[in-house]
Amino acid sequence: MVVLKISFLATLMFAKYAAAIWPIPASYEHGSEVVWIDRTTKWEFDCPNGLDPLIDRRVRRAIDRAKHTTLNKQLVPWKFKPPGVDFDPPTDGRYHSTIRRVIIQQLSSNETRAPAYEQMDESYELYLPGPKGIQSTDSELLETLIQKYGRMSIAYIIAPKSAGLIQALTTFSQLFYAHTKNGVYSPLAPVAIKDKPKFVHRGVNLDTSRQWYPKAAILRVIDGMAWNKFNRLHFHVTDSQSWPLEVPSMPELALKGAYYKGLHYSTSDVQDIYMYAEDRGIQVIMEIDMPGHTSSIGLAYPTLITGQNIQPLWTNVAAQPPSGHLKLNNTNVEDFLTSLFNDVVPRLIPYCKYFHTGGDEVNKNIYLLDEGVKSADHAVIKPYLERFLKHAHDAVRKNGATPFVWEEMVLDWGVDLPKDVIVQAWLGDESVKGAVTKGYRVIAGTYQNWYLDCGNGQWLDFHNDSFYPYNDWCGPKKNWRAMYSYDPANGLSAGQAKLVLGGEVHIWSEQIDEYSIDSTVWPRAGAAGEVLWSGRRDAQGKNRTFSDASPRLAEIRERMVNWGIAASPIMQLWCHQHDGDCQYPDTA
Incomplete structure (x- = not known):
């Protein structure tokens, strides 16, 4: 099931960001406030006792890749904005809305290096703070971590096993964009994601x-x-x-x-x-x-x-x-x-x-x-x-x-x-x-x-x-x-x-x-x-629509090009800059 809850405070400027994650998570709630992340942000792996050293190193390398992608390979989303629109968020008060820590928590050390299908668990939870911190959720796991680390300026990634953390870190990097002048930001805060795959x-x-x-x-x-x-x-x-x-x-x-x-x-x-x-x-x-x-x-x-x-x-x-x-x-x-x-x-x-x-x-x-x-x-x-x-x-x-x-x-x-x-x-x-x-x-x-x-x-x-x-x-x-x-x-x-x-x-x-x-x-x-x-x-049992998928697929395409993959465009650029205007009419 996919849940999308979009804040009524979301402006038209940020509407195109609303579900800009590929593939779409099972449950995804977000707002429309801006948070920043920079090189002073600390990424911390809270690993369980007894975790296999090979798996520990695998997670730490995934964290290093996510950090590099988030800070150095971000997308300036001009292709998805009407020409002439100033889409960059203001940088005023940036210090007070910067993520200071990313806590990555693996819950279990009971993990084999090459799990069989029935042993796999790629589920995860991901929480991005707004300027006022992490919002209240129904996650007992998150609340336990908040008691340990705090609510303000901290992002949380939680998964039972390393596979979930790796998938979560991929999602995390998609929540951010590059400012045209300087900096990396997300216009979607606060974010709460609970996700797992349909097929193993x-x-x-x-x-x-x-x-x-x-x-x-x-x-x-x-x-x-x-x-x-x-x-x-x-x-x-x-x-x-x-x-x-x-x-x-x-x-x-x-x-x-x-x-x-x-x-x-x-x-x-x-x-x-x-x-x-x-x-x-x-x-x-x-x-x-x-x-x-x-x-x-x-x-x-x-x-x-x-x-x-x-x-x-x-x-x-x-x-x-x-x-x-x-x-x-x-x-x-x-x-x-x-x-x-x-x-x-x-x-x-x-x-x-x-x-x-x-x-x-x-x-x-x-x-x-x-x-x-x-x-x-x-x-x-x-x-x-x-x-x-x-x-x-x-x-x-x-x-x-x-x-x-x-x-x-x-x-x-x-x-x-x-x-x-x-x-x-x-x-x-x-x-x-x-x-x-x-x-x-x-x-x-x-x-x-x-x-x-x-x-x-x-x-x-x-x-x-x-x-x-x-x-x-x-x-x-x-x-x-x-x-x-x-x-x-x-x-x-x-x-x-x-x-x-x-x-x-x-x-x-x-x-x-x-x-x-x-x-x-x-x-x-x-x-x-x-x-x-x-x-x-989707959550209502209906086939997902192309109009929902195409802007998100177009965005992951642009991210892949940024990351060194020569992926093909999916439609003409004008369509991306004029959202909804390339829909074929029901009665032509």
């Missing part, structure tokens, strides 16, 4: 096989995720096109599978990515897709792959070139998987207890070429596929991780997997419903709404004009409004919806790379970020 899995799926992404580009994606309160990076690290992952016990995989010498992620690179994400409240779930999408393995281990790069009629045996699947009913493949998971998974477990084994777009025709199968019959292939998955998942579990699969394994092939397996659905609402009906926990994210790569046209070459105008398979482009319209639990009963852990937006990289990823992903993905954090519907 709020993800971005990044394909790093079809194009090469330097580590810095991946870290930039993580930054954008954190600012939009995503908490899972789905690291689709390998595919048919390349194998950019170093596996020390199998060095030939990256040496022969990368696009060019050195274009791979070393074990140190992977650790850096996981640690960088962890510091920002994000867990990274690696995917090594199988048994399809594995022809890059054949560059190092050709005997493990069937149907390697069949040309020119690859369309008979693959969704896209190059073709190639891991063989089924093959002990050498099983030994390879055991060695692979024994090498890779243990290094990831400190940061995340989940691992994705893929399973999409398995082509039955390719198994006519597999000497262990020699059939394209679904009934013949299925038991071999079950054996393959059992072996792979047993190896994943033995190393401490819970497996993910794509929906086809349980819905198209009918493989009866244990219910600890998490199913990722991408083909639509019926897929989500089908998986939860079978009792699986599900990650949603249909291509019809949450594929960020769609609408760029075909990337294949053609010998004739029969495919004109060369549209891609999933076009048109999914604009932010289409992304904002999607509900991961659409059409489900309350009981079924409980099995939906959340969703992901997808970045398939046929036509996206390090240079275009910022403007392709942001701020569109942020629309899904609010759906996953706040829910598709």
